[in-house]
Amino acid sequence: MEWNAVANFIKPELLMVVAVCWVIGYILKQTPKIPDWTIIYAVTLAAIILVVLTTGLNVDSVLQAILCSAVAVYGNQLVKQTAKAKEGNEQ
Template identity: 75%
Template sequence: MEWNAVANFIKPELLIVLIACWVIGYILKKTPRVKDWTIIYIVTLAAIIAVCIILGLSVDSVLQGILCGAVAVYGNQLVKQAKKGVDE
């Protein structure tokens, strides 16, 4: 399954959560004491909490939160790898 297909599963009203996850990940990356491997977990947890606040606690909310966190991290990696490819 393509990541574009996964992104289509995210409800449109949760786009703000996706953007917030991207910003949170960027801030965490610039924070010296945060290890790189923990960023995905922190971003995903923040996304799940935010989506549960917006949509209410349910299995669908948790899944939407996981998708928001995953697409934010994937999007960030996609941009980084594209820049790296252009530089080489």
């Protein structure tokens, strides 16, 4: 399954949560005292809190939050890896 298909499972009203998760991940990555391995957990927890506050507490909300955080992290990695590959081709 492609990531675009996964992104299509996210409810349109929750796309802002994906953007917020991306920003939270970026901020945490720039914070020296935060280990990289904890960032995905923090982003997922933030997504769960945001989605539950937006749509209420139910199983669908938790699943939507996990999808939002996964797409945010995947999107960030996609941008980083693409930039890294471009750097390698320019040298």
